[in-house]
Amino acid sequence: MDIKKIKRSEDYSAWYNNLVKNADLAEHSAVKGCMVIKPYGYAIWETMQSELDRRFKDTGHQNAYFPLFIPKSFFSKEASHVDGFAKECAVVTHYRLKVDEKTGEIVVDPEAKLEEELIVRPTSETIIWNTYRDWIQSYRDLPILINQWANVVRWEMRTRLFLRTAEFLWQEGHTAHASAEEAIAETKQMLDVYADFAENILAVPVIKGFKTANERFAGALETYCIEGLMQDGKALQMGTSHFLGQNFAKAFDVKFVTKENKQEYVWATSWGVSTRLMGALIMSHSDDEGLVLPPRLAPIQVVIVPIFRKQEEQTLVLDKANEIAQSLKALGIRVKLDAKDNQSPGYKFAEYELKGVPVRIAIGPRDVQNGTIEVARRDTKEKQSMDASDVAHKISHLLEQIQQNLFQRALDFREEHITTVDTWDEFLHTLENKSGFISAHWDGTTATELKIKEACKATIRCIPLDNKQESGNCVFTGKPSSQRVLFAKAY
Amino acid sequence: MDIKKIKRSEDYSAWYNNLVKNADLAEHSAVKGCMVIKPYGYAIWETMQSELDRRFKDTGHQNAYFPLFIPKSFFSKEASHVDGFAKECAVVTHYRLKVDEKTGEIVVDPEAKLEEELIVRPTSETIIWNTYRDWIQSYRDLPILINQWANVVRWEMRTRLFLRTAEFLWQEGHTAHASAEEAIAETKQMLDVYADFAENILAVPVIKGFKTANERFAGALETYCIEGLMQDGKALQMGTSHFLGQNFAKAFDVKFVTKENKQEYVWATSWGVSTRLMGALIMSHSDDEGLVLPPRLAPIQVVIVPIFRKQEEQTLVLDKANEIAQSLKALGIRVKLDAKDNQSPGYKFAEYELKGVPVRIAIGPRDVQNGTIEVARRDTKEKQSMDASDVAHKISHLLEQIQQNLFQRALDFREEHITTVDTWDEFLHTLENKSGFISAHWDGTTATELKIKEACKATIRCIPLDNKQESGNCVFTGKPSSQRVLFAKAY
Numbered sequence: 001m002d003i004k005k006i007k008r009s010e011d012y013s014a015w016y017n018n019l020v021k022n023a024d025l026a027e028h029s030a031v032k033g034c035m036v037i038k039p040y041g042y043a044i045w046e047t048m049q050s051e052l053d054r055r056f057k058d059t060g061h062q063n064a065y066f067p068l069f070i071p072k073s074f075f076s077k078e079a080s081h082v083d084g085f086a087k088e089c090a091v092v093t094h095y096r097l098k099v100d101e102k103t104g105e106i107v108v109d110p111e112a113k114l115e116e117e118l119i120v121r122p123t124s125e126t127i128i129w130n131t132y133r134d135w136i137q138s139y140r141d142l143p144i145l146i147n148q149w150a151n152v153v154r155w156e157m158r159t160r161l162f163l164r165t166a167e168f169l170w171q172e173g174h175t176a177h178a179s180a181e182e183a184i185a186e187t188k189q190m191l192d193v194y195a196d197f198a199e200n201i202l203a204v205p206v207i208k209g210f211k212t213a214n215e216r217f218a219g220a221l222e223t224y225c226i227e228g229l230m231q232d233g234k235a236l237q238m239g240t241s242h243f244l245g246q247n248f249a250k251a252f253d254v255k256f257v258t259k260e261n262k263q264e265y266v267w268a269t270s271w272g273v274s275t276r277l278m279g280a281l282i283m284s285h286s287d288d289e290g291l292v293l294p295p296r297l298a299p300i301q302v303v304i305v306p307i308f309r310k311q312e313e314q315t316l317v318l319d320k321a322n323e324i325a326q327s328l329k330a331l332g333i334r335v336k337l338d339a340k341d342n343q344s345p346g347y348k349f350a351e352y353e354l355k356g357v358p359v360r361i362a363i364g365p366r367d368v369q370n371g372t373i374e375v376a377r378r379d380t381k382e383k384q385s386m387d388a389s390d391v392a393h394k395i396s397h398l399l400e401q402i403q404q405n406l407f408q409r410a411l412d413f414r415e416e417h418i419t420t421v422d423t424w425d426e427f428l429h430t431l432e433n434k435s436g437f438i439s440a441h442w443d444g445t446t447a448t449e450l451k452i453k454e455a456c457k458a459t460i461r462c463i464p465l466d467n468k469q470e471s472g473n474c475v476f477t478g479k480p481s482s483q484r485v486l487f488a489k490a491y
Numbered sequence: 492m493d494i495k496k497i498k499r500s501e502d503y504s505a506w507y508n509n510l511v512k513n514a515d516l517a518e519h520s521a522v523k524g525c526m527v528i529k530p531y532g533y534a535i536w537e538t539m540q541s542e543l544d545r546r547f548k549d550t551g552h553q554n555a556y557f558p559l560f561i562p563k564s565f566f567s568k569e570a571s572h573v574d575g576f577a578k579e580c581a582v583v584t585h586y587r588l589k590v591d592e593k594t595g596e597i598v599v600d601p602e603a604k605l606e607e608e609l610i611v612r613p614t615s616e617t618i619i620w621n622t623y624r625d626w627i628q629s630y631r632d633l634p635i636l637i638n639q640w641a642n643v644v645r646w647e648m649r650t651r652l653f654l655r656t657a658e659f660l661w662q663e664g665h666t667a668h669a670s671a672e673e674a675i676a677e678t679k680q681m682l683d684v685y686a687d688f689a690e691n692i693l694a695v696p697v698i699k700g701f702k703t704a705n706e707r708f709a710g711a712l713e714t715y716c717i718e719g720l721m722q723d724g725k726a727l728q729m730g731t732s733h734f735l736g737q738n739f740a741k742a743f744d745v746k747f748v749t750k751e752n753k754q755e756y757v758w759a760t761s762w763g764v765s766t767r768l769m770g771a772l773i774m775s776h777s778d779d780e781g782l783v784l785p786p787r788l789a790p791i792q793v794v795i796v797p798i799f800r801k802q803e804e805q806t807l808v809l810d811k812a813n814e815i816a817q818s819l820k821a822l823g824i825r826v827k828l829d830a831k832d833n834q835s836p837g838y839k840f841a842e843y844e845l846k847g848v849p850v851r852i853a854i855g856p857r858d859v860q861n862g863t864i865e866v867a868r869r870d871t872k873e874k875q876s877m878d879a880s881d882v883a884h885k886i887s888h889l890l891e892q893i894q895q896n897l898f899q900r901a902l903d904f905r906e907e908h909i910t911t912v913d914t915w916d917e918f919l920h921t922l923e924n925k926s927g928f929i930s931a932h933w934d935g936t937t938a939t940e941l942k943i944k945e946a947c948k949a950t951i952r953c954i955p956l957d958n959k960q961e962s963g964n965c966v967f968t969g970k971p972s973s974q975r976v977l978f979a980k981a982y
Contacts, residue, residue, distance in 0.1 A: 030565075030621050031609065034558035039637060042555045064533045067525035068611070068642055068658050069581070072588070074521075076597050087588060090560070091599050092611065094582040095646040097563070106567050108582050108608055117599055118522065120559070120583065120611070130521050140833075146530060151559055151642065155586040167559050342631075 003354070007288045012232040017161065019282060023291040023355050026161045026278075033159045033166030040355060041278065043299035045169065048277060049149065051201050051296075052171060055193045061145040061173060066127050068151075069118035074126035078251035081125065084218020088155035090120040090166075120153040125219060125270055128174045129248040136176060136266055138257045143186070144176040162279040163236075163491050170274035176266045178256065180245070183267035184222075187243040190271040191224040194239035202277065203294035203407040204228045204284045205414050206238060207437075207486065209462025214446045217270075221245040227461045227486070229414045230283035233435025235461045235488035238280050241271035279491070284410050285379070291356030292378055294406050295399040301334045302395060303352045307345045307364035320368045320388075324361065327392040333399070353378065358402050359395060379405055420484070427475050427487075431456055437488045441481035443474035452476050458487045494845070498779045503723040510773060511652045514782040514846050517769075524650045524657030531846060532769065534790035536660065539768060540640065542692050542787075543662060546684045552636040552664060557618050559642075560609035565617035569742035572616065575709020579646035581611040581657075611644040616710060616761055619665045620739040627667060627757055629748045634677070635667040653770040654727075654982050661765035667757045669747065671736070674758035675713075678734040681762040682715040685730035693768065694785035694898040695719045695775045696905050697729060698928075698977065700953025705937045708761075712736040718952045718977070720905045721774035724926025726952045726979035729771050732762035770982070775901050776870070782847030783869055785897050786890040792825045793886060794843045798836045798855035811859045811879075815852065818883040824890070844869065849893050850886060870896055911975070918966050918978075922947055928979050932972035934965035943967050949978045 003022050006015045020026055025041030028034075037045065053063070069092060075082045096112030099105070121127065128146075135141060153167045162168075173190060177183040191208055198206045206226035216223040220242035228236045246265040249255070254266045285292040295301050306321040308314050321337055328335040336357075338348055345362065352360055362374040373391065376383045379402050386394060417436025421427045430438050442448060442460065453459050455476075463485045474481050494513050497506045511517055516532030519525075528536065544554070560583060566573045587603030590596070612618065619637075626632060644658045653659075664681060668674040682699055689697045697717035707714040711733035719729045740746070740756040749755050776783040786792050797812040799805050812828055819826040827848075829839055836853065843851055853865040864882065867874045870893050877885060908927025912918045921929050933939060933951065944950050946967075954976045965972050 027625075029558045030562060030618065031558045031560045034560060036558065036622055037556040039553035039555045043553065046554060062530035062534065063537060064530045065528040065536075065660065067520045067522045067527065068644065069522045069525060071521060072597060072599075075588070082597065088586060089588060090583045090609070091585040091588065092581045093584045093599065096579055097566070097582065097610070098578075106563060106573065108563075108584065118581070119588070127521065131527055134518075153559065169556065 005288065008231065015288070016279075016283065019286060019290060020161045025282075025291075028159075028161070031166075033156050035159075035161050035165050035167070037169075037275070040299065044281070044293070044297055045275060045278060047297050047299065048197075048201070049171075052193075052197055052273065053147075053149075055197060056147050056171075056173065059145075059189060059193060061147045061175075063148065064146045065148055065150070066124050066131065068121055070121050070124070070127045072117045072119055074130060075119065077126065078219050078247055080247075081219035081251075085122045085154075089122050090153045090155060092118040092120065121150070122152055122154045123270075123272075124148065124150070124152075124172055125174065125244070125248050125268075126252070129252040129254060129268070132176055132266070133252055133254045136254055136256050139178045139259055142176055142178045142256060142266065143182065145173075145186075146175065147171055147173040160279075162275055162282070165275075168275045170272050172270060172272040175269045176249075176254070177269070178258065178264075178267070180267050183245075183269050184243050187222070187224055187241045187269045187271070190269070191226065191239075191241040194241065194271070194273060195226050198226055198228065198238055198277075198280075199407060201294070201296050202281050202284070203296075203403055203410060204238070204280055205407065205411040207462060207464055209464040209467075209486070211240075211462060212446070212449055212460050212485075214449050215460065217242045219244055219247050220270075221247070224465075225462050227488075228280050228284065229417055229436060229488070230280070230491070231286075231413070232283070233417055233489070235437065235486075235490040236276075236280050236283070237461070237490065238277060239271070239273040242269060244268035244270060285406050286356065289381075290354035292406070293356035293358060295358045295403045298356065298358050299334065300336045300352075300355075300357050301399055302328055302336070302359045302361060303348075303357045304335065304337045304361045304363065305345050305348050305352075306337070306339055307362055313365040316368050317363055317365060321363050324363070324373065324388070324391055328395060331392045331396050333392070333396060349376075358399060361395075377402060379409075418486070421475065422472070424475055427458075428456060431458055431489065435489065437461065437486045439484045439486055440475040441472035441483070442485050443477050443479035443481055448474060448476050448479075452487070457489050459490055461486045461488050461490060496779065499722065506779070507770075507774065508652065510777060510781060516773075516782075517652045519650075519652070522657075524647050526650075526652050526656050526658070528660075528766070531790065535772070535784070535788055536766060536769060538788050538790065539688075539692070540662075543684075543688055543764065544638075544640075546688060547638050547662075547664065550636075550680060550684060552638045552666075554640065555637045556639055556641070557615050557622065559612055561612050561615070561618045563608045563610055565621060566610065568617065569710050569738055571738075572710035572742075576613045576645075580613050581644045581646060583609040583611065612641070613643055613645045614761075614763075615639065615641070615643075615663055616665065616735070616739050616759075617743070620743040620745055620759070623665075623667055623757070624743055624745045627745055627747050630669045630750050633667055633669045633747060633757065634673065636664075636677075637666065638662055638664040651770075653766055653773070656766075659766045661763050663761060663763040666760045667740075667745070668760070669749065669755075669758070671758050674736075674760050675734050678713070678715055678732045678760045678762070681760070682717065682730075682732040685717050685732065685762075685764060689717055689719065689729055689768075689771075690898060692785070692787050693772050693775070694787075694894055694901060695729070695771055696898065696902040698953060698955055700955040700958075700977070702731075702953060703937070703940055703951050703976075705940050706951065708733045710735055710738050711761075712738070715956075716953050718979075719771050719775065720908055720927060720979070721771070721982070722777075722904070723774070724908060724980070726928065726977075726981040727767075727771050727774065728952070728981065729768060730762070730764040733760060735759035735761060776897050777847065780872075781845035783897070784847035784849060786849045786894045789847065789849050790825065791827045791843075791846075791848045792890055793819055793827070793850045793852060794839075794848045795826065795828045795852045795854065796836050796839050796843075797828070797830055798853055804856040807859050808854060808856055812854050815854070815864065815879070815882055819886060822883045822887050824883070824887060840867075849890060852886075868893060870900075909977070912966065913963070915966055918949075919947060922949055922980065926980065928952065928977045930975045930977055931966040932963035932974070933976045934968050934970035934972055939965060939967050939970075943978070948980050950981055952977045952979050952981060
């Protein structure tokens with residue numbers, strides 16, 4: 001295969017871009033900042049969607065759909081939200097094109113100017129809470145537990161496929177509750193859903209925590225998050241769940257009559273994950289040969305490559321390969337038998353390695369005679385000859401092992417890359433030489449947080465949920481601190 | 492329930508709007524022309540999506556995702572496409588908002604003007620064929636069989652929920668082929684997929700045909716369609732499949748090397764259905780009491796309403812209701828046991844009737860004693876007492892009957908409303924008094940087609956695929972004609 005390989009150790013960023021391209025996951029489009037998600041990449045995203053969607057429904061949520069456009073004035077209604085979101089965004093100002101009579105070119109029709117500009121949604125709290133006002137009168141109308149699968153746009157100048165693009169796909173949950181307690185419980189529940197999905201499906205260990213005031217979602221009282229650690233030692237925020245208090249209810253005047261017959265503002269949460277998870281997936285498991293997919297997420301879990309030279313071997317090998325494929329399918333395994341005859345087995349091996357297929361089965365005439373198959377694991381690159389009897393159960397078990405191994409490997413890496421430091425020198429030294437999370441005392445002020453960021457680009461990724469309380473001194477200012485927080489450079 | 496009922500015979504249009512609102516399917520949003528699809532409506536759309544998606548994948552297609560925005564210049568590249576689509580559309584001209592220093596209001600930042608305006612996609616042929624150019628070099632890269640689930644925007648002044656909205660949800664298939672024959676076969680295959688879905692899932696009989704030149708998709712050589720007939724005698728175009736020839740390949744310079752080592756332009760198709768299908772569904776089966784859903788599409792196929800007055804009856808009835816619910820679930824039936832105790836059975840009956848739940852089971856203390864249940868069909872409104880033994884299989888069978896009955900009822904209605912006419916007087920008389928499809932001779936010219944439309948608002952819905960060839964005279968001009976075509980007033 002005529003494909004350029006880049007080693008992670010050479011240039012991690014170039015390796016990432018190259019992998020996304022070569023594994024046919026996504027590419028840049030003709031529209032600056034917008035990506036094309038290619039079929040193989042989209043198939044992985046679809047599996048993520050279906051796994052998440054099932055978890056949302058199991059916890060009582062329903063899907064709905066709200067408009068792509070948000071009237072400009074809506075952004076002014078929640079004071080902190082406007083600062084966060086009404087900045088870099090796509091603004092629709094006109095609703096018609098026409099042919100210019102002089103030049104014959106297509107131009108925007110100046111007559112068709114909108115009275116109020118529309119913003120392509122960067123997130124939907126405003127339009128949704130404006131809608132909820134009509135849906136909620138009494139406590140009997142609560143809770144409202146809604147999720148939306150949608151595209152959103154945040155104008156970005158420096159983009160990277162999946163990690164930071166102007167348009168991206170995501171889900172956004174928006175719930176309405178009768179009490180702060182219930183809303184907080186919902187916020188935490190969805191954080192748990194995200195963590196469960198990340199660890200058990202993506203095989204990416206995450207730290208559950210909450211953000212500092214400075215890193216909070218614009219309009220939230222508390223932002224919970226799951227943070228993953230990528231192979232290059234940088235952190236990636238993989239999902240957030242926000243307790244919004246009554247901010248949006250007040251901004252959009254959404255009140256309800258309580259059981260005690262009082263008027264009260266409604267309590268809100270919102271939570272989301274996006275195609276950014278594709279980036280987390282890639283940077284957690286993949287290697288210099290290409291993508292490595294956890295079996296639960298792989299569009300193709302097992303590929304079977306038949307090997308034969310002579311015509312008379314073909315039927316023999318293909319029959320056996322088909323038989324194995326059928327037995328795997330019967331167990332619900334996503335299997336592909338690649339019998340294309342215009343590509344060599346070696347070419348196919350490289351292609352499926354690049355695409356991260358967890359298990360490769362090769363079978364040749366001698367295997368058929370001996371009742372064996374050759375099984376290769378993508379995660380460890382181990383190859384073994386396996387007795388072909390009861391192959392489906394063996395492979396099913398192997399897929400489970402691979403899923404566990406990927407998680408354990410990523411977990412071991414993460415644990416090795418949480419460094420506890422007590423001095424600023426240690427902090428900088430660790431950041432420079434080891435990277436990963438740095439557990440350090442912080443004086444709790446935004447001022448210090450920003451100074452640290454300015455000094456070394458490390459940010460506070462989160463305050464872990466189960467954080468140990470211990471007294472110490474801020475690593476930067478020396479002021480007293482009651483707990484350590486996790487710093488890292490981040491995507 | 493405090494809900495206004497409107498009869499179909501009084502005002503069909505008002506009945507439709509009222510139903511969409513009362514059955515909690517959708518509503519108008521704060522953004523002119525854009526709708527909010529509510530959870531119950533969205534659940535129906537999700538079932539449509541999953542049924543369609545399975546059919547697309549079974550016929551070899553993969554999903555992918557292309558950008559929301561299309562550079563303005565792309566629309567100029569295919570001459571007829573620009574006339575059709577680069578008109579009423581949402582135009583993004585700026586990418587930033589800012590706070591006006593004088594007024595403190597949020598305004599569009601004039602500094603952030605895009606060099607080239609971006610159009611919010613009304614359909615994606617242009618951006619996709621611009622992408623395919625890089626994907627296709629040789630016949631080995633063909634066919635490309637891709638579908639996209641997406642939102643699109645076509646600025647509409649007069650909107651109706653689901654039927655005509657500025658933003659709507661749809662799927663658009665875009666395939667690339669090495670020969671005209673293969674592309675035409677694909678176009679027809681997808682028409683068959685749509686027809687199968689419409690008839691077997693929506694229970695809406697459709698006529699497969701192709702459009703006249705005048706009604707073709709902008710850029711297509713041939714537009715195939717499925718046309719349904721609504722209860723008010725108006726036709727609704729439910730899906731289209733276009734043979735695009737080499738038009739988009741030429742516009743975007745997409746060539747491939749053939750097996751014979753020649754350069755040739757690629758052949759294209761595109762095909763789509765949208766949330767408009769929700770309108771077709773509603774206007775095919777529903778009645779004055781509310782929505783009527785075919786079982787295969789119903790989010791809730793069976794609702795069980797327990798009935799009891801005294802506390803001691805409650806356990807008895809609920810136990811039995813639960814037992815029945817479990818037995819239905821075990822057969823894969825989507826069942827809801829509504830045990831809410833703050834609503835009367837009568838209230839619940841009306842609600843589920845309004846929402847079109849196909850089967851209602853009521854069960855009271857006497858039923859438990861007698862080993863019976865009361866079963867009500869939504870389609871015929873028949874009620875019967877049923878022996879509760881082996882209830883799951885009986886209900887499963889009943890659901891199948893209801894599905895068939897809805898289709899047959901709609902088919903009978905459609906067949907009764909295809910009128911063959913030979914004179915212009917008959918044509919007008921039928922249109923006025925009976926409505927439905929009118930089968931009439933037409934001289935084959937766009938001029939006549941447009942005159943007829945101007946005279947009476949009837950348009951040629953399609954030329955049926957299996958059309959009988961017979962000589963006759965155009966119903967309007969008297970000129971010779973070789974076949975009848977189907978006219979109707981349409982949504």
